Amino acid sequence: MKERVKSVVLAVLVAFSLYQSAALWSSGAPAPVPHATEPVVFPGSTAEPQGDPASPERIVWVDATGARSWTDPQDPAFAQAWRALKATVAAVGPQALDGGGAAGGATALPATPRLEAVWPDPLPWSVIYAAAAGHPWTRGDGPSTSRVTAALAGGKAYLAVGNLDQEVVVELPAAPAELTQAAAQLGAAGGEAVVPLSPPAPWSTAGPVWVPAQPPVLGELAVAPEPLPEGPELPRAFFAETDAVRRIDEKGGGVIFTDGRSTLRRDPAGALAYDEPAPGTGEITFSTAQAVAEAARFVGAHGGWPGPSLIWQVTARYPAGSLLADNPLPSAIVVQFVPVVAGTPVAGPGGPLGVLVESGGPAGYRRLARAILGPSAGSVRQIIAPAQALAALDAAWPEIYPGGHSERRIADMRVVYFSPNEIRGRQALRPAWSIRLADGDEWAVDAYDGRVLSTTMWKP
Amino acid sequence: MDWPRAKSLLILTFFALNVFLGYQLSLERRTVATSGWAGAAGGRSGAEQEIREAGVRLEAPLPAAPAALPLLKVQPGKPNRESLLAAMLPQGGAAAHTSTPGIESLGVPGSDVYEWGTEQLFIMSDVLVFYLNTRPDGGCPAPSADDARRQADEFLATRMGGLPPGAAFDLARVDGSDPCRTAVYYHQQFRGYPIWGKMGDDAEPVSGPIKVEVAQAGVASVIEQYLKPIGFTGAPVAILDPAAAVMKALAWLPKEPVVQSLELGYFSESYCMVESYEIAPVWRIRTPDAVVYINAYNGDRVGSGHQECQTVPSGAGGS
Incomplete structure (x- = not known):
């Protein structure tokens, strides 16, 4: 009799514990996410840059x-x-x-x-x-x-x-x-x-532009979308206090995290955009070197460096309405880093890391990184000569500048791996001639077949 | 195997487990209690003294509040198109219906626009309903709050298919952008907490997510962006006590303000093209001249000019 009572009591206790566990589970109270006390580095990235991003190319x-x-x-x-x-x-x-x-x-x-x-x-x-x-x-x-x-x-x-x-x-x-x-x-x-x-x-x-005496033999580069962390790890890389960070699920797959002040958005292509309300709105009185150092620190502390990288561009942004003739101080400096694989930059819409530095420090960040998988097997070919790339760009000129554009001075021309905005799964990046005009416009021409490619990158 | 002994051990173990689970559950429930707010800070005479010393006159005692609250997950509510059209469009009369295709490159669906007489009805992106009557307003002054509310209640009941579930009258005041109109606001509720919103044409948030503008000639416009609450989400997070919220709000209140009410609820920005989103608890401080929302987590002012939703991607791939 006593054993029967014990069995019944045990069954009741087991059932009650199951009920309470279910109730706790449905109350939706996951363990609090620890606050970021040290840099959060994405898989495959490093907190410290591999090499000096400010070193020459x-x-x-x-x-x-x-x-x-x-x-x-x-x-x-x-x-x-x-x-x-x-x-x-x-x-x-x-x-x-x-x-x-x-x-x-x-x-x-x-x-x-x-x-x-x-x-x-x-x-x-x-x-x-x-x-x-x-x-x-x-x-x-x-x-x-x-x-x-x-x-x-x-x-x-x-x-x-x-x-x-x-x-x-x-x-x-x-x-x-x-x-x-x-x-x-x-x-x-x-x-x-x-x-x-x-x-x-x-x-x-516009000045000397050096190109290889012989168009090099280059293969394709295998890449994949950067594996970004899921769940609370992603906002933890940007928000010091994640307790109150809210999530907004956009139609189409984009996600926004916000604490009401700063905003982190991951678009469906995997691009991250982080913006803080301007911590300072005045003119920048420190040197660009300090802005670059701030930008590099920010990258290291928020996701890290996806691989060896170089400074690609440093652009000053001036207050609206100011005249360059008045020699104004900038209101922001945008630093763009690109990854470099075997001496060749990975450039294009996907690849660069951009940091916007204002007088109060970094206030914006863009990242669309690629996991570099290595050379694509069996795709090594000689690329087209610079003259052929320029001829292809010339042929596309009326289409890319329908309103006309007289600037044909080349400030720089180099070989890059062209990284488009969106890739799905493993994909091969083709080499391209990156052509920068003296007025700042930039184009890329596929270095195998001469197709003109869009080079839209994040710009201030 | 000594089964009697094993059973005794299991009974003890499960008893302890149940005590532990029961304690955790009670903590959980106490934190998100929906009525009889009983936080640590509410109603403390010391806190009241502190804000009185800051020049604030309280017309009501500080409310009690929980020490922590979780986020609230919501979805944009879909208007009941059929009942809305049945109630709104003229019986037997003709309404011109146009459908704008939307901006395909942004993935924004279009709007349906109905026009008849001086009236127009817009149903935008299947989320936002906007009614407009373009007849002359009839001049000033703005209708009294009571009269405006009566007209708004009646209009919503007879022409808009009634209030959505969980919605209730919140406040009426002279419209911020047109002093000859009275704005009547309705908010929603979820488990006893009000949910407020920012209506598109208000420079500063007043209330919502339903706003009816009433002129001397009658209801001039209605804007409705109903929310569908999904439930609390995430762990409860410590919130400001009411006195701290008042102190935070002082920066946006006139000198020596008279606080008529201090309420705890949730606030929703107006988002575009989202599936769902989380909203934070807020303290709402009302004075005769101002309504200020303070994020109960971090003390920031809420809903004032900060646009969080982006329809156009501005990431590295954007132009």
Whole structure:
């Protein structure tokens, strides 16, 4: 009898515990999400950048005969050459590069031999100095440049910073040993031969544009959409306090997270857009180098770096109605980073990370990253020559500029892996010629078949 | 196997488990209690003293409130098109019906527009209902609050198919954008908590999600963006006590304000093209001249000019 009672009591207790568990479950009270106390890094990303995003894209070696070749960060000679250039810039100091010449400045750069560090886009001197010297430049920005050149002649070294229209040349009484060694190594190692772009009419170039002497042989690059975290992990990467973050499910698959102040949106293609209400609305009084450092810190702390990356563009945004002639201070600086695979940037609508920095710090962020899977098997082909790419762009001109467009000066032309806005599953990215015009417009031409591609990227 | 002993052990174990589960459940229920708010801060005389020292005159005691509340998940409510049209369109008369195709590239469905006489009915994206009567308003002053409410109640009952479930009259006041009209607002309720909304033509949120504008000539417009509450979601999160909410609201209230009411509820922004969304609890502070909503989680002012919903993607892939 006693055992029967115990059995009944046990059955009742089991049933009651099941009921209470179900009631608790249906009350929808998941465990609180811990607050973000350290950077949240997405799968496949790293909190620290792999390499220095502010380092040059290439280093060009000009030998005694004037022949040019370049190396990319994959090449051991690149690392030594960049170290030597950094040491030279640091030895010269910031004052000598601070625009308008300096004490001890030379007037002309010896022709050869020389090393040129080349960035994808003109950057303020402050950014290049910070990258070279390893500490921020805080005293204004100086003019923008995409090249720093070191030349050796008669036991002396010369450093030139700037573009053709404004180049500051500084003479060092003795060539740093590192620079001499790097020159010797580059001279011995060679590299990919490059020649100045000679575009067919009606094209011209705005300054020297270097392209490979022979169109390279390139394969496709296999990528996949970046695996973003699901559930509360995604907002946790951006919101310090996730308790009160609300979720909005859009029609079509987009999701918005908001705490009423800041907003994180993941669109159906996987692009992340994070916006904070402007923490400061005034003019930016700090240097662009500091804005770049803030942007890099923000990327590292909010999802991390999806792979080796480079600064692609740094753009200043000015208050509405201000005239550049008045030399206004910017109200925001937009820094774009692109991933780089085997020395080739992954550019296009998908790939870049963008950070908008205002006077109060980062206020906007865009990310449409790709998981790089490696080379696509069996797809290696020789790409079309620059002239063919320009001819294809020329043929498409009336279609892409139906209202007419007279600008045909090329500021830059380079090979990239073109990443479209939306990809589904594993996809191969094809190489493309990225063509930037002097007025800032940018186009890409498929480097296999000459199709003109849209290069719409996030821009301020 | 010693079954009697095993049974005893299991009984003890399940008894302990039940006590634990019961305690957790009671905590859960106490936190989201829907009536008889009984939080730690409500009604404290110290808190009342603090806000009185800040120059605030309270016409009602501070309400008691729970210490924590979860988010509330809602969906845009779909208007009952058939009953709405049956009640609204003229019997036997003709209504011109046009259907705008919408902007396909944005995925926004179009609107249905009906016109007859001086009246127009818009049903937008199958979410928002807007009625407009373009006859002359009949001049000033605006109808009294009581008269306007009576007309609005009658119009909603006879011409709009009645109030949606859970909706109730909230307040009436001279319209912020037209001093010759009185705006009558209705809010929704979910488990005893009011749900307020921001109506499209209000510069600052007053109430909603139903607003009827009444002029001397009668009802001039109705805007209705009904919500369908799904339920509480997520863990309860600590909220501001009512005194802290009043202190936060001071920045947007006139000097030495007279607080007529202080209520806890939920507030919904006006979102476009969403499946569902979560809304946060708010404190609503009413004075004779102002209505201010304060996010009960973080103390921010709610619904003032911040557009959270984006129809056009602005991400990296956007232009």
